[in-house]
Amino acid sequence: MSTGLHYFFEPNGIAVYGASTNPQKAGHQIVKNIIDSGYQGRVAPVSVGGEEVLGLPGYRDLPSIEHRIELVVLSAPAKATPQFVEQLEQRFNSTRDIGAIICAAAGFAEIGTDEGKRYQDMLTDFCSRNGVRLLGPNCVGTVDINMHLNATFIADITHVPGGISFVSQSGAVGAWLLMSWSATPGGGVGFNKFMSVGNMADVDIIEGLEYAGNDERTRVLGLYIEGSPDARKLVHTLGSIAEKKPVVILKVGRTEEGAKAAASHTGSLAGTDALYDGAFKQFGIVRTDTIEELSDTMRAFDTMPLPEDNRVFIYTQAGGPGIFCVDEMASSGSFSTAYISDESKAQLKEVLPPIASVCEPEGHADITAAATAQQHIDGLEVLLRDPEVDAVFFITVATLFLDLEEMARGMSELLERLEREEGIRKPVFPVIISGNYVWASRRILEENRIPTFASPDRAVKVLDNMIRYSRYRNERGDKQ
Amino acid sequence: MSTGLHYFFEPNGIAVYGASTNPQKAGHQIVKNIIDSGYQGRVAPVSVGGEEVLGLPGYRDLPSIEHRIELVVLSAPAKATPQFVEQLEQRFNSTRDIGAIICAAAGFAEIGTDEGKRYQDMLTDFCSRNGVRLLGPNCVGTVDINMHLNATFIADITHVPGGISFVSQSGAVGAWLLMSWSATPGGGVGFNKFMSVGNMADVDIIEGLEYAGNDERTRVLGLYIEGSPDARKLVHTLGSIAEKKPVVILKVGRTEEGAKAAASHTGSLAGTDALYDGAFKQFGIVRTDTIEELSDTMRAFDTMPLPEDNRVFIYTQAGGPGIFCVDEMASSGSFSTAYISDESKAQLKEVLPPIASVCEPEGHADITAAATAQQHIDGLEVLLRDPEVDAVFFITVATLFLDLEEMARGMSELLERLEREEGIRKPVFPVIISGNYVWASRRILEENRIPTFASPDRAVKVLDNMIRYSRYRNERGDKQ
Numbered sequence: 035m036s037t038g039l040h041y042f043f044e045p046n047g048i049a050v051y052g053a054s055t056n057p058q059k060a061g062h063q064i065v066k067n068i069i070d071s072g073y074q075g076r077v078a079p080v081s082v083g084g085e086e087v088l089g090l091p092g093y094r095d096l097p098s099i100e101h102r103i104e105l106v107v108l109s110a111p112a113k114a115t116p117q118f119v120e121q122l123e124q125r126f127n128s129t130r131d132i133g134a135i136i137c138a139a140a141g142f143a144e145i146g147t148d149e150g151k152r153y154q155d156m157l158t159d160f161c162s163r164n165g166v167r168l169l170g171p172n173c174v175g176t177v178d179i180n181m182h183l184n185a186t187f188i189a190d191i192t193h194v195p196g197g198i199s200f201v202s203q204s205g206a207v208g209a210w211l212l213m214s215w216s217a218t219p220g221g222g223v224g225f226n227k228f229m230s231v232g233n234m235a236d237v238d239i240i241e242g243l244e245y246a247g248n249d250e251r252t253r254v255l256g257l258y259i260e261g262s263p264d265a266r267k268l269v270h271t272l273g274s275i276a277e278k279k280p281v282v283i284l285k286v287g288r289t290e291e292g293a294k295a296a297a298s299h300t301g302s303l304a305g306t307d308a309l310y311d312g313a314f315k316q317f318g319i320v321r322t323d324t325i326e327e328l329s330d331t332m333r334a335f336d337t338m339p340l341p342e343d344n345r346v347f348i349y350t351q352a353g354g355p356g357i358f359c360v361d362e363m364a365s366s367g368s369f370s371t372a373y374i375s376d377e378s379k380a381q382l383k384e385v386l387p388p389i390a391s392v393c394e395p396e397g398h399a400d401i402t403a404a405a406t407a408q409q410h411i412d413g414l415e416v417l418l419r420d421p422e423v424d425a426v427f428f429i430t431v432a433t434l435f436l437d438l439e440e441m442a443r444g445m446s447e448l449l450e451r452l453e454r455e456e457g458i459r460k461p462v463f464p465v466i467i468s469g470n471y472v473w474a475s476r477r478i479l480e481e482n483r484i485p486t487f488a489s490p491d492r493a494v495k496v497l498d499n500m501i502r503y504s505r506y507r508n509e510r511g512d513k514q
Numbered sequence: 515m516s517t518g519l520h521y522f523f524e525p526n527g528i529a530v531y532g533a534s535t536n537p538q539k540a541g542h543q544i545v546k547n548i549i550d551s552g553y554q555g556r557v558a559p560v561s562v563g564g565e566e567v568l569g570l571p572g573y574r575d576l577p578s579i580e581h582r583i584e585l586v587v588l589s590a591p592a593k594a595t596p597q598f599v600e601q602l603e604q605r606f607n608s609t610r611d612i613g614a615i616i617c618a619a620a621g622f623a624e625i626g627t628d629e630g631k632r633y634q635d636m637l638t639d640f641c642s643r644n645g646v647r648l649l650g651p652n653c654v655g656t657v658d659i660n661m662h663l664n665a666t667f668i669a670d671i672t673h674v675p676g677g678i679s680f681v682s683q684s685g686a687v688g689a690w691l692l693m694s695w696s697a698t699p700g701g702g703v704g705f706n707k708f709m710s711v712g713n714m715a716d717v718d719i720i721e722g723l724e725y726a727g728n729d730e731r732t733r734v735l736g737l738y739i740e741g742s743p744d745a746r747k748l749v750h751t752l753g754s755i756a757e758k759k760p761v762v763i764l765k766v767g768r769t770e771e772g773a774k775a776a777a778s779h780t781g782s783l784a785g786t787d788a789l790y791d792g793a794f795k796q797f798g799i800v801r802t803d804t805i806e807e808l809s810d811t812m813r814a815f816d817t818m819p820l821p822e823d824n825r826v827f828i829y830t831q832a833g834g835p836g837i838f839c840v841d842e843m844a845s846s847g848s849f850s851t852a853y854i855s856d857e858s859k860a861q862l863k864e865v866l867p868p869i870a871s872v873c874e875p876e877g878h879a880d881i882t883a884a885a886t887a888q889q890h891i892d893g894l895e896v897l898l899r900d901p902e903v904d905a906v907f908f909i910t911v912a913t914l915f916l917d918l919e920e921m922a923r924g925m926s927e928l929l930e931r932l933e934r935e936e937g938i939r940k941p942v943f944p945v946i947i948s949g950n951y952v953w954a955s956r957r958i959l960e961e962n963r964i965p966t967f968a969s970p971d972r973a974v975k976v977l978d979n980m981i982r983y984s985r986y987r988n989e990r991g992d993k994q
Binding site: 058059060063066140141187190203204206209210215258286287289291292295296298323353356357358361363365391403431433435469472473488 | 805
């Protein structure tokens, strides 16, 4: 299984067929992305005129490229397929170096015409006869942050190495996720591999998931899916990965109308969503409802410790946002109250402002706007040391007299120190409210690999997902 | 009713009692915010030492201020209340100019001590004897963007005049909302009045809502509430405003746990949420679940036309995000399909790329990544001209070869031209995906008062709210 998929992520030499000097063309932007991502191998732009593209010497055809090319990205119109395949055949008569083709062009089987199907068949026929792997057609390509490769035409991918890998049945949804990370306070999210599978003429989503999921650099596997012709195999593949690392999914076609639209889009039979949903639960696969929740959850799994259990403390500097958080938690049903000890309560009262409200109700402290940055951190330390606390929602609302950056540095230091000196590792969800003013403090935390949240509802969804996965792993007795 | 509330928003002269030269103190930042907001009247900082604050001559007490002061902001510790009231009495012996007091300090009835209650009673006693209105204690103050007044200690309020007014039972939630607007692509959201009611020792939330809601500059009234001692009156007040303009609410205490926490916070009886919820529906009050939805909905009501009915067209440049949108819409249940005419379909096919999928299924076009900026706009014009279309979700995902700024300018011009030349006004929801890369195009739209959305789910929630309000107004036959 999965033979040859490494050519999509760590090829020795790339040709871009349909390269262009025109920045309005995908064939230009793919070359640009490959260069900008810092790819270390040789890149050959191929076009009818053989023009130089972005300083790279151009070629008129594939056979004339004198260096090794293991990956070809096809960005020419579908009607150029016959010439493309002819050039592949020619090259293979002398040099059998190509291991994989990304077909980033559209206009193949997905548009439903006989012509489109015929072009797709020409590609798959060549590939299957020659043991070449084909991604797409109608996909946006692949990314491997650790290999410095961005072989897509996505506009704005941040290059921060990390443990998230993502496989998508929609190129646009992949772009959506990856581009959204530029707007996080840290200016990026740690990432490993991305694959957009498009029409799945050869490499299908299951094979892509197996490859990305079993990659040792992948700490959390995410996917967007509309449907699979082999739902059973899909779920079992995901399930076997979820035994080792979290799998986070966004599946559309939840509704009848959505399933109909999905069938029209990728031609995939969406199947009964309820069956998928049940299987996801059974196999410990975390299902999310929005791209935001998907992204937040993957980030948390990559960077935060799993909660031991579901006993949560709400530690808030502001009443209203704290109550809002209580409502969100109660609606989810996954949480229970962290009943801290009398000793912890006394310590909290000692370090917090006199007007702070401690454990009224239980599992909740309102430290009030009178709390200084240091008081925020001192109280958090009391909570993290209490063995009854599995996780903390840490909510603070900016005032002009609270030093948020001092608080962010203090929290980073505290979490690092507790882990280093005492092995205490618990998830803390900093909800720092709100807007541009709090950006600098959130950036400090995110640069220390502590995700921050714009609102309690987002943090609650993430911890809910983490608790469910943690319980799945605990119940299976294979807890790390 | 509502006598004297204008002193909170357009006072002739302000004193800040408890002013400070120390930027870490609220009494400093209130003075700073008043200055920074461009307040046109005189401002007198009052402190024990009588120091100059931020270039303003200081005073040792209220009686020694020689100019008129209609509003006093109290920012001294609660224990300073006896001296404060004594100074009020002294000033009233000669000059009865003060019309209102904002008590921005905490440590009064809300902390539950006898001392706190006594201080609060001293304030209310003075105010009721002298016809002075009291806001708070334990509130963050008031804002009036049109009067250039920010009498709060909120860190970062943008000053963009507009039609939204907001009344909050939690100062922190008010700050959350107002600060979040700095992070919108337009760099701010059009705003009118804000009031934080705190302990409601005198001015309660109902009176605040009546005042802000009936303000002629208010086009949409928003509120955050935990509960009211007079739920019936609250709901009727909101209902009578909702007959004229949209009222958008975030109410916590949805759950039993949340209600308990709310009771502990403001001491308010949260009441049975289901009763509130039914009354909101009955009176056309739009209830939202998150600050994000509250904010998005208020912005849309302020700037977009109400939809005629619920026939919606999904116009997407990318398959996956379009299907995601279908799921969100189907889950809501508020929408129906816009069945455009055969003529419109033919026109769409003419202006869109050949591989575009038009009305398969009905009410849905996938214009594909091949669509240029101009094609985006030409197709949108066809839809807006079709009488079967009440609203459009316009979804596009950035590629490096699509000129998003040209598209944004094109959309702004199209909407303006259709309204000016033909009186066509329909809500269009631009979902421009995603991250920093699309910021410039979103900014162009927002500067033209067209709200943009980061994801389809957010746009769907807003249109859902607009449709429900539009139907409420239509059913009452008082449609504008």
